[in-house]
Amino acid sequence: MPSKDITDNLPNPGARLSASASHRRDGPARQGWGGLKQFVPSSVCLQCEGCCRFQLAESPWRPKVGEQEAQDGVDQAGYLKTIAQRGHYNCVFFNKKDSTCGIYGHRPFECALYPFVLSKSKERLELYVHLACPYIQEHHLNQDLKIHTDYLKVFFAQTQVKDFLKHNSRLLHDYTPYRQELEFLFTIEV
Numbered sequence: 239m240p241s242k243d244i245t246d247n248l249p250n251p252g253a254r255l256s257a258s259a260s261h262r263r264d265g266p267a268r269q270g271w272g273g274l275k276q277f278v279p280s281s282v283c284l285q286c287e288g289c290c291r292f293q294l295a296e297s298p299w300r301p302k303v304g305e306q307e308a309q310d311g312v313d314q315a316g317y318l319k320t321i322a323q324r325g326h327y328n329c330v331f332f333n334k335k336d337s338t339c340g341i342y343g344h345r346p347f348e349c350a351l352y353p354f355v356l357s358k359s360k361e362r363l364e365l366y367v368h369l370a371c372p373y374i375q376e377h378h379l380n381q382d383l384k385i386h387t388d389y390l391k392v393f394f395a396q397t398q399v400k401d402f403l404k405h406n407s408r409l410l411h412d413y414t415p416y417r418q419e420l421e422f423l424f425t426i427e428v
């Protein structure tokens with residue numbers, strides 16, 4: 239049975255966010271995926287120049303957005319759009335002045351999950367951790383990662399999360415071409 243804090247932090251995955259709802263402080267979608275515990279402390283993320291910026295406009299590392307999530311800023315293939323910025327590309331929601339996310343409380347599931355990455359190939363859905371994240375490079379052999387992995391196993395075992403993934407198949411894409419950047423954690427039953 240999930241521990242109380244995980245159950246309390248369940249998101250509202252069926253809620254479609256609109257541009258206005260994403261900035262509201264109340265309403266059914268107020269929590270989004272913000273309740274998903276983060277492994278990397280925000281103080282570290284804010285100092286890092288890795289996330290939310292991409293080398294290519296069509297980078298495969300741009301977050302994908304599920305069919306039931308807000309579609310603002312999403313292209314036809316389901317990726318967050320980017321804006322060219324001095325030789326690289328920023329997510330449309332990235333605030334370059336202070337390196338924050340303009341929709342942090344309601345950012346897409348893939349953003350909330352990162353540096354953990356879902357990958358589906360040959361009908362197997364697996365969770366990996368992205369070794370390109372500098373914090374993961376420092377901590378991936380630590381006990382803390384094992385504890386967080388156990389938390390994620392419980393998180394993905396919840397019926398509400400499984401249902402969300404079933405209805406947001408865009409999120410189940412294949413990252414195995416980038417396998418050298420990923421470390422396998424566990425298989426998810428959907």
Ligand code: SF4
Nearest residue numbers: 290329331332339349
């Ligand atoms: S939505 Fe927010 S967290 Fe996700 S890539 Fe854009 S700026 Fe980063």
